Amino acid sequence: MLKMVFVTARDRARLAEISAVLIRYGLQDVVRLLGLSPLLAAGKGAQQADDSPLSLPERLRAALEALGPTFVKFGQILATRSDLLDTDWTSELDKLHSQASTLPWQTLADQVHADLGGDPQQIFAQFDTQPLAAASMAQIYRARLHSGEAIIVKVLRPGLAKTIQADVRLLRYLAETVEQQSPALAHYRPVQMVQALATALNHELDLTHEGNNCEQVARRFSEQPEVKIPKIYWQWSSKRLLVQEFLPGIEPENPQQLANAGFDGPLLAQRGARAFMRMVLEHRLYHADPHPGNVMALDGNRVGFIDFGMVGQLSATRRNQLLRVLQAIAERQSEGIVSTLLAWSDSHNPDMQDLELAAQNFLDKQGFGTLTLGKALTDLLAMSREHQLALPPDLALLFKALITADGVLHRLDPDFDIIRTLKPMLQQLMLQRYAPKALRQRMLALGADALDAGDELPQSLRLLLRRLTRGQLNADINVNNLSQLSKALERAAVTLAIAIVTAAFALGLAPYLMQASPQLWSVPLFPLLGGLVCIAGIVLLVLRLRR
Template sequence: MLIETLGSARDLGRLNEIAGVLMRHGFGDAVRRLGLADTLARAGHVLHRDHADELARLEPPQQVRRALEELGPTFVKLGQILAGRADLFGPEWIAEFARLHSRVPPVPLDSLRPQLVEDLGAEPEAVFARFDAEPLAAASIAQVHRAQLKDGTEVVVKIRRPNIRDKIEADLRLLERVAGAAAESWLALEPYRPRELVREFARSLRRELDLATECRNAERIAANLAVLPEVTIPRVHWAWTGERINVQDYIEGISGENLDRVSRQGLDRQLLARRGARAVLKMIVEDGFFHADPHPGNVFYLPGNRIAFIDFGMVGRVAPRRRDELLQLLLGLVEREPQAVADVLIEWTGGQHVVHLAQLEDEVEAFVDQFHGVPLAQLKLGDMLAQVTTILREHRLALPADLALLIKAFISLEGMGRGLDPAFNMAGEALPLLRQVLRTRYEPKALAQRGWQALRSTLAVASQLPHDLSQLLRRARQGRVHVAIEVAHLKRTGDLIDRAANRLALALVVAALIVGSSIVMTVGGGPTLLGLPAFGLLGFLGAVAGG
C-alpha cells in the first residue's frame, strides 16, 4: 500500500489534503485502490460535501481539471503538461487540461521583501531607480514586477514565491509514489509508463524552479537565433539574477493574445506568421533546443514586424538521432511517404505492447495516403501530427516525453500561425528548411565526422573485448556466472501474496488477543482499570488498535 511506502511522516499532512480533495471530487475508488484509504479517517474534517450534487453532474475530464486546480501549483503544472499529451488522452481531456491556468493572487511586496533583500543584497528601492510594488503578472511559481535600472533600462524582475520549493518537492515525492502504486493497481496503465511520465515532469518542474536556468536557456536560444535579426530575446542582467530571482529587459510590444491591435498598428500579419514559424522551426529542426511553450502569451510583436519570445522556463531538447528521425517523419508527412512515417513511429514507441504491428502500419499508411495529391498549401501539418498521435493512442502506445513536447510545440506553432494568417501554410514553410537540414546532414564533411566517431567507438569496443572475454571465462571457471530472470507479473503476484500473508498473521494475533482477553475478563483477582480486569481491558484495546 502507498501509505506503507512513505519513508517518513513529513508528507502525511499533504497526503491528507490530497486524499480529501480527490474524495470531494468523486475519486473515492481511486483513493482506495491507491492505498490511501487509511488516511481518510484523518482527512474526514476536510471532506466537505457542499458541492456534491454539482460535482456529480460534471463529466470526468471536468472533475479532474477542478481537482487539479484545487490541489495547487504542482498539479496545475502537471495538467498543463498533460494538455500536450494527445497520445495519452482524447480531445475532451486535452480541452479541459488546456483550460488550466496558473494565475493566482500575488504575494504582497512586504512578504517578498526579506527574500528580495537577501537575493539582491539591498532593498529593491536601493538597487533599482524605480521598482513597481504592484506586479505585472502573478503565477503559481513566480510573479513579475516592472522596474528601471539606474542607467534608465526598463526591466522586469521575476521573483519566486517564498517557500514554494518545499511544497512542490513534497508533491513530487507523493506523485512518484502515486505513479508507482497506480502502475501496480491498474495494469491497463502500463503502456503509458506513469513512472516515467512523473519522473520527466519532476525534472522539468525542478528546472523551472531555478530562475537562473531560465536565463541560461534564453541566452542559448538567443545565440542560436542571432542569424535572424527579426527575432528578439530579452537580455539578462546577471548582476541581479540567481535561483530565486532574475532580471531581464522589458519587452515593449503587442502581446500575441491581442491580434486586433496587431492589425491596428499596421503590422504585416502574414510576414509575422512566416517569421515566427521560421524561428521555431530553426530551434527544433536545426538547433535541437527549443521553446517548449510558444503560446500567444509568450510572444510579442514589435515595430518593424519583429518578434520577441519570452519565458524560457520550459524548453525541449532533441538529440541528434531524434532529430534525424523527426526529419524523416516530417518529410514523410509533407511528401506523403507512409512507410517512412510508420517506421519512425514504431521506432519511437519501441514497438511495446503492439499486439497487431501490421495493423498499426496499415492504419498509418492509410492515413498518410489520404493526402496523396493534396496541394502542399492545403496540408495542415499540426492537424496531421495530432491525428498521428490519435492513432498511437488507439493502439495504447505512448510517445517518449521529449517527443510529446516537440509535437505540442509544432501544433501550437501552426495554431499561432493560422491565428495571424488564416492562409498560413506550415508545411510550405517547413519543407525548405527540412530539405536544407537533410542535405547538411549528408554533406561529405558531416558524413566523415560521423564515420570517424563510429570508427572510434568500434575501436574502443574492440580493444576492450579481450579483457571482457577474459573476465567472463575467469568467472565461469570460478562458478560465479549468474543468470537473472525477472518476471514482472510473477513479482507482482508475490507481493500480493506477501501482503495477504501479513494481514492474515495480523488477523490471527488480533483473534488471539480477543480470545485471551475474554478469558482474562472472566477471572477474578489481579489489578483493575475502570472496574475491569486491567490485562483483559488492555488486550481488547490492543485488538482494536491492531484491527
C-alpha cells in the same frame, strides 16, 4: 510496506491534504487507484467544492489547481501527453497555463528586499508593486532602470521549496506503487513522468536556469534582428529573482487586431515559423511553451519570445527522427511514419498490418492541399494512443510545443502553410546530414564504436567461458502465454490420472462382473456396455487428434 510506512509518516499531513482535496472534487476512484483507500474514511467530511455538474477532466483540473504548484506543473506535463490522453483531458489540463491568483506585495516584500540587497524603489528608478502577471510559481512586476530601460522583475513565490519537495517524494512513491501493481498503467511510465516533473520543478525553483536558457537562445539569434529575445540583467538576478528586459509588443490574438495595429500578419508568421523551427532543428534548444502570451508581435514586424522557464532539448538522433517523420508526412510516405513510430515506442509486439493501415489512413486524413502541421501532429498522436505506442517524454513535449506554435502561426495568418515555408530549411538539413563531411564523421564514430566493441570482446568471451565451465550461466527466458500452457498441462495431467485410476478399477472388477453377468434380451450386459464405451472412446480420441 516498510517504505509506505516511512513515506506516509514523513509526509502524513501533506498526504492527508492531497487525499482530502481529491475527495472534495469527487475523485475517490483516484484515491483508491493510488493505494490511499485507508484515507477515504478520514476524508468523509470533505464536501464537494462545487455543486455544478463538472466533467471528470474539469474536476481533475480544479483539484490540481487547489493542490498547488507541484500538481499544476504535473498537469501541464500531462497536457503534453496527447499520445496517452484524449483531447478532452489534454485541452482541459492545458487551461492550467492560465494565470493564478496574485499574492499581496507585503507577502513578497521581505524576500525581494533580501534578494536585491535593498529597497526596489531605490535600486530602480521606478517599481510598480501591482503585479503585471501571476503564475503558480512566480509573479511579474514592471520596473524601470535609472538609465531608462523598461524591465520586468520575476519573483519566485515564497515557501515553495519545502512543499514541492514533499509533493515530489509522495508522487515518486505513488508512481512506483502504481507501476508495480497495475500493468495497464505501467504502460504510461508514471515513474518517468514524475522524474520529468522533478527536473522541471528543480529548474523553476532556480530562476537562474531560465536566465541561462534565455541567454543561450539570444546568443544563437544575435545575427537575426527580426527575432528578439529579452536581455538578462545578472547584477540584480538570483535564484529567487530574475530581472530582464521588457519587450513592448502585443499578443497575437487575430489577424484583424494585428492589421489594426499596423502589423503584417503573414510576414510575422513566416519569421516566427523560421525562428521556432531553427530552435528545434538547428539549435536543438527550443521554447517549450510558445502560447500567445509568450510570443509577441514587436515593432518593425519583429517576433519576440519571452518566458524561457520551460525549454526542451533534442539529441541529434531525435532531431534526425523528427526530420524523417516530417519528410514522410510532407511526401505522404506511410512506411517512414511506421518505422519512426516504432523507433520511438517501446512496444515489442505491434500488429504491423494494422499499423501500416492506420498510417495510410492518417495520411489520407491530411488531404492533398495545404498541410496543417498542428492537425497532422494531433492526428499522429491520436494514432499512437489508439495503438498504445507511448512516446518518450521529450518527444511528447516537442509535439505539444509544435502544435501550440502552429496555432499561434495561424492566428497571425489563417492561410499559413508551415511545410511550404520550411521546405528549403528541411531540404538543406537533409542534405547536410548526408553530405560527405557528415558521412565521414558518422563513419569515424561507427569505426570508433567497432574498435571499442573489439577491445571488450575478448574479456566478454573469457567471462562467458568461465561461467560455462563453472555452471554459473543464467538465462532469462520470456515465454509468451506460459501461464495458459501450465494450466493446459495441469488439466491434461489430472485427466490422465483419472483415466489411469478408472482403468485400474475396471480391470480389477472385470472378472467379478463377468461372473455375475446379468443379461438384457439374452445378451450379457457388462460386455455390451464395455464394447459401447470402447467404441465411444475411440471416436472421442480421433476427434481430439483431428482438432
